[in-house]
Every structure is written in structure tokens, then in C-alpha cells.
Amino acid sequence: MNTEALLRDLRGELRDGGLRCCVLVRDLESGDEIGLEPDTPLPVASLVKIPLALATVERIRRGEIDGATALDVEPGRITTPGPTGVSRFRHPARIAIDDLLYLSTSVSDNSAGDALFDLTPPARVAAIIEEFGLRGLTVRHSLRALSDTPTERFAAEQVHLAHALAIDAGTGGRGHRIPQLDTTRANTGSARACVELLQALWTPSKIPPEVAGRVRELMAHNLIRHRLAPDFSSDATAWSSKTGTLLNLRHEIGVVEHADGQAFAVAVLTESLVPASTQFGADALMAYVARTLRDHLRQL
Numbered sequence: 001m002n003t004e005a006l007l008r009d010l011r012g013e014l015r016d017g018g019l020r021c022c023v024l025v026r027d028l029e030s031g032d033e034i035g036l037e038p039d040t041p042l043p044v045a046s047l048v049k050i051p052l053a054l055a056t057v058e059r060i061r062r063g064e065i066d067g068a069t070a071l072d073v074e075p076g077r078i079t080t081p082g083p084t085g086v087s088r089f090r091h092p093a094r095i096a097i098d099d100l101l102y103l104s105t106s107v108s109d110n111s112a113g114d115a116l117f118d119l120t121p122p123a124r125v126a127a128i129i130e131e132f133g134l135r136g137l138t139v140r141h142s143l144r145a146l147s148d149t150p151t152e153r154f155a156a157e158q159v160h161l162a163h164a165l166a167i168d169a170g171t172g173g174r175g176h177r178i179p180q181l182d183t184t185r186a187n188t189g190s191a192r193a194c195v196e197l198l199q200a201l202w203t204p205s206k207i208p209p210e211v212a213g214r215v216r217e218l219m220a221h222n223l224i225r226h227r228l229a230p231d232f233s234s235d236a237t238a239w240s241s242k243t244g245t246l247l248n249l250r251h252e253i254g255v256v257e258h259a260d261g262q263a264f265a266v267a268v269l270t271e272s273l274v275p276a277s278t279q280f281g282a283d284a285l286m287a288y289v290a291r292t293l294r295d296h297l298r299q300l
Contacts, residue, residue, distance in 0.1 A: 006296055007036060010289050017285045018273040024191040025293040028202055028255070028263040032300060034293050035191060041174065042269045043186035044137070045146060045244035046108050047251055050197065050215065051139055053105045054207070055120050055128040056097070057214045065119060067098035073115045083147075084223075085109025105218040108243065110143040117142040122187075129197075132206045136193025145180055146246055151277075163275040166247035180246060194253040194267035202255050202263060216240060219254065226280070228268065231287040232256040232294075241266075248272040250282055256294065264297065266290050 001009075014021045014036075022042060024035035060067045075089035085103045086093060087110050095103070095112070097119070103112035117125075126139040150162035166181060176182040199205070201212045201219075219240040225233070227250065232239040241254025253267040268286045272279055 001296075003034065003296065006292070007034075010036065010292065014285065014289065017282065019282050019285055020271040020273065021286060021289055022191045022267075022269045023286075023290055023293065024195045024265075024267050025290060025297055026195050026199065026265045027297055028199060028265055032297060033195070034297050036289075038191040038195075038267075040269075041136075041138075041183050041188045041190050042251075042271070043181050043183060043246065043249060044189045044194075044269070045180075045187075045246035045249050045251060046110075046113075046143070047189065047194065047242055047244035047253060048139055048143070048187040049104050049108065049113050050219070050242050050253075051125050051129050051134075051137055052113060052116055052120070053101055053215050053218055054132075054201075054211065055125040056101055056116050057211045058128055058208070059120060060097070061208060061211055065097060067101075068096055070094045070096045071100065071115055071119075073100070073111060075111065083110060086111035086115075087147075101214075101218060102221070105215075105242065106221040107223055110146060113143045132200060134193070134197055134200060137189040137197065139187050140185065141187060145186075149178060149180055149247060151247065159277050160275045163248050163272075163277060167271075167273055167275060178247070181249070189269075191253075191267040191269050194269070195265045198253060198255050198265035198267070202265065216255075222254075227283045228252045228254060228266065228287045228290055230284075231291040232266070244269075248275075250279070250286065252286070262298065264294050266294065 022037040022040045024038035026033040059065050073093050085107045100112045100115050103109040122139045170176045174183040179185045222241050224243045236259040238257045244251035251269045255265050257263045268290050270286050272282050
């Protein structure tokens, strides 16, 4: 099937599945790429933890902070399902910065991430990634905002109403009544900006090798593996990634490395049009689209 026909078919499947999808797959050696709406900006939710990790590790390399320094971290105030790590602790904990990096990036712990943001505020994270020549990723706020959405205001049996608001309250210019979904106020990025970040982490770039290596290691140990991992993990591949989830947003970006030496950066940013919090069908569909594009690119 030629590329144009493939993209047309995938758009139809996404439409039928109630999923808006911005995706880009790039061969990290040749630079060949294929995607759907790769330049559309979307709120990135927990994907911001990769720039946060990158900035934190770089500050450790510069000697500005010590990874062995232990910080007092307050427990989260989370009652809804999903959050992990310190976000679900009941008591304060004393945790080293290096371990907060693991919790924030590999376990996607918001409380650990905010402890790191307290050390390196959003404006400083944005400045460091700009120093590395990375464009298209906007870091405006910490992770506390992700726990202050309409979801927290509804009873469990009414969470679908929060998702309905997320779906229906947007504007044509990608503004939104919910601040965390408004691209003029939220942490934002495009599939292309995410792939550029992955390219800089996996191939020679302005990022010091030891810094890039540490972030790759954190992504390799990502524990959230129900989304794209089933389609990219095997005995002959390694999948390193980070997910992002907020209301009707379901994202994952990562790199699949094949035993034959090929490596592909994959960024899938989606908006569901179905007002439900649990949608394994949407996860499976976005994985199918990403794998199909990767397979097509390998055959070119």
C-alpha cells in the first residue's frame, strides 16, 4: 500500500474509534519519517517529566545540585485512581534527588516530579532545553496543576462528566475552558517536538552524552507499559518510553531499538472523543497506528 492510501485508511480507523491522533515515526539513522498531524500542539501532561529529568540531570552534571541530596517530600493529596509513588503516600518521606528522578520519570509520580520542579522551576527547565537547541516544547507550570482538574470535583460515578467537559469545552484555536487543556496556558508540545527531543537523547547532539544516557535509562525503566509497549516490545526489540494522561488526553513517546541496529522514535499524542476514563480500546488503537507507521517506514 502506498503512503497516501495508508494514511487515509488510518485516519478513517481513528475517526471510527473516536480518537484524534497526532503521530510521528522517524528512523533515527536515515531521518525518514511518516506521520499524521505531527505539528499540532497539544497539552503534554506527564510527558513534561522528560524535559524535567533532562534539566535535573544536567544541573547535577554541572555541579549545581547533588543527586545524593535527600529532600523531605510531602505525600500527595490524591483520592482518585491512577497516581503512583509518593503521590499515594500517607506520610512524609525523605528521598534522594537521584531517586526522585526515578520516581518521577519511570513511575510517573507527580509528587516526586514537583519536588524536582521545586529545585528547577518550569522557567529554568525551559531555559535548559532551549540551550540544547530543542524547540516546540513549552514548559509553563509544575505537575500540581494536573491534580486540579474537573475530575477531582466529581464523584467517581460522575467522572464521565469531566471527560465530556474536556471534549466539548475547547475552541477552534486550541484554547479551552479547562486551563490544563488550553495550549496557551498548559505545558505543550507537538509530536514533531517530542521526536526532536528523542532524537537528541538517542543520537549525538548538544546534550552531554552522560546526561542523555541517564534520561534514556530512566525511560527504559518506564513501568507504565499498557499503551504502546505491547506493540513495540519483544525479544528482538527494546522499548524506552514515557506516557502522559490527563482527562481525554492519552500520549506516549519513546524509541524502539531493533536487534538489527535500526531505531525509530515514536510520538503519539491523542485526544479521545469518548467521555470515559478507562479506554483500553483507545490505547490499542493508538498503538496499532504507531506500529503500522513504523512497519511502513521499515519497508520504504
